Amino acid sequence: MLVRLLNHLFDADAAARSELAGYRGRTLRLVFPALAATLTIGDDGRWQAAAADVVSEATLTLPLAFFMTFAFDRVAAQKQLQITGDAELAAGIGRVLGQVRWDAAEELSQLVGDVAAQRLVWLAGKVGGIPAAIGSRMLVHLVEYWRDEAPLLANKADVERYCAGVDTLRDDLARLEQRLALLTQKTA
Structure with a gap:
């Protein structure tokens, strides 16, 4: 087959x-x-x-x-x-x-005629595009929902704010370690 x-x-x-x-x-x-x-x-x-x-x-x-x-x-x-x-x-x-290109209209025309085949192929293209369009829109809406309404995904501003906080904490910790090192040298 x-x-x-x-x-x-x-x-x-x-x-x-x-x-x-x-x-x-x-x-x-x-x-x-x-x-x-x-x-x-x-x-x-x-x-x-x-x-x-x-x-x-x-x-x-x-x-x-x-x-x-x-x-x-x-x-x-x-x-x-x-x-x-x-x-x-x-x-x-x-x-x-x-x-490989398949000419569906040519195949159908042998069964139903040229005009009907062209119309069926056109209709199939329109109807067949609907699930793809719905699926892509649904994916966009799910991402927005998970990001904004039910925060399963983080939005960009929150991630940037978090990363900036981590960087600040890292720098503060490095300064604190240097001060502690200076204090231990002075006391020793």
Whole structure:
């Protein structure tokens, strides 16, 4: 199933397919939250299921956290990727996978027609953006609440005031130690 899906995506993106062809003959294990497969890149640049006895050169794991973070921040999502084995191979194929473009409107147009497909894609973009916007606003409001209303987080002014107090106390203690040292010298 994964092989068919990947080949379908790469068939629609010639640039990604040609870049993938640079890794022909290499074997990689892709691990998703509900699906995992060991795949080989064929001479034609197409994905193929690897034989059962083939050991992958690298493993690229995309945990659920990757997909949740990807909706908000692609750079942060990349930090969620887990690579084992040949890091150069996994990173290269991961980069190629990240560059694959899927034209959802083209796929839908084969089922419902061009105009309906364009409208469905537009609507999905609008509706799909709502959770991301709500999530980012909710995060900002939670931070403000924890900082101002229920002081779980310190605000910047309080932290600066605290650090200044610690610095003053440190300097006062250093002066007191010097005075004590002078007094002990005079009494001795």
